[in-house]
Amino acid sequence: MTLTTAVRCLLLACAIALLAGAASADDGPIGYIKTHAGAAFVVSGGKALEAVPGLALRQGDVLRTGDDGRLGLTLLDNTVMSVGPNAELVIDEYLFEPGNDKLGLGVRLLRGTMQFISGVIAKLRPDAVKVRTASGTIGVRGTRFLVTAGN
Amino acid sequence: MRFARTSRSVLFALPVLVLTACAPKSWVVLLPDEDGTTGRIIVSGAEGQAEVAEAGVAASLDRPSPETFTVTPYRIEQTFGAALKAQPAKPIVFTLYFEVGDARLTAESEALLPSVLAEAASRQGADISIVGHTDTTGDAVDNEALGMLRATFVRDSLVAAGLRLERISTESHGEGNLLVPTPDDTPEPYNRRVEVVVR
Numbered sequence: 001m002t003l004t005t006a007v008r009c010l011l012l013a014c015a016i017a018l019l020a021g022a023a024s025a026d027d028g029p030i031g032y033i034k035t036h037a038g039a040a041f042v043v044s045g046g047k048a049l050e051a052v053p054g055l056a057l058r059q060g061d062v063l064r065t066g067d068d069g070r071l072g073l074t075l076l077d078n079t080v081m082s083v084g085p086n087a088e089l090v091i092d093e094y095l096f097e098p099g100n101d102k103l104g105l106g107v108r109l110l111r112g113t114m115q116f117i118s119g120v121i122a123k124l125r126p127d128a129v130k131v132r133t134a135s136g137t138i139g140v141r142g143t144r145f146l147v148t149a150g151n
Numbered sequence: 152m153r154f155a156r157t158s159r160s161v162l163f164a165l166p167v168l169v170l171t172a173c174a175p176k177s178w179v180v181l182l183p184d185e186d187g188t189t190g191r192i193i194v195s196g197a198e199g200q201a202e203v204a205e206a207g208v209a210a211s212l213d214r215p216s217p218e219t220f221t222v223t224p225y226r227i228e229q230t231f232g233a234a235l236k237a238q239p240a241k242p243i244v245f246t247l248y249f250e251v252g253d254a255r256l257t258a259e260s261e262a263l264l265p266s267v268l269a270e271a272a273s274r275q276g277a278d279i280s281i282v283g284h285t286d287t288t289g290d291a292v293d294n295e296a297l298g299m300l301r302a303t304f305v306r307d308s309l310v311a312a313g314l315r316l317e318r319i320s321t322e323s324h325g326e327g328n329l330l331v332p333t334p335d336d337t338p339e340p341y342n343r344r345v346e347v348v349v350r
Contacts, residue, residue: 078348113230
């Protein structure tokens, strides 16, 4: 490897690290896994992690369960969600800064079953909470409900 | 946009419709909250909306206009048993108050600290949020800072009492999340608080 190639590789590595840093900036935990059984994973930044209690969740994470899987989680605004087997749930949007008037929660159930128990975001700004499936949207007015998304 | 409210006649007619037409594969059903009350959801399809405000009433999610129907407890258990079983313990909130014009907690609030520790120890993968709040007296930006001071004080008190946990967040909601709703610039002791949430 020539010196210039080495320098180029180093620069490329730096650029990639910078980009990755930019993508994950301001990306603190939004909640944690609390329960799990069977095959249950959190896909975060392209990596699948086993959904063990205490695992941190971030905006953009995808929750996946297998045939025998289930998992439960809580978010920082006390929203509680749990999913059954063969489920895929995407946390599209999470904003919880009541002091700065920034509130939003958007999740998408691509398949499987879920329970949703609303938290503080739904209390402070009901319009900011949406649970979506492929063809329908649920607007939340402070409540507990179950969703199944069949294929 | 059509707005279908569930009425008694709809509730009687729809199970028949659902049995005869092809049943929806994607749907949502409302449950009562733990306190016995029931909330409300608004279901939107491409062409219409339906409101559900009664426990046990469902709405289709794969129709242009959502259709409502009732669901038996048996069907709920059959469909959602695993998801319900995975439900974590509900977060518990301890509300701590301060002595007036003092950075000390009231005696009652101080006495709650061991309960916070015990609750955290009893939960798998527990996390704690410590959130400082103010009343609406003064400037919103100053209150954001004041809420943070209160939260940090409570965190230090919990750590001094023996709290050992990685998952602790300390934050301020300033005057943005009032316990007692008031107009701006209103002194209210019950809004000057720190909420410790154990999840």
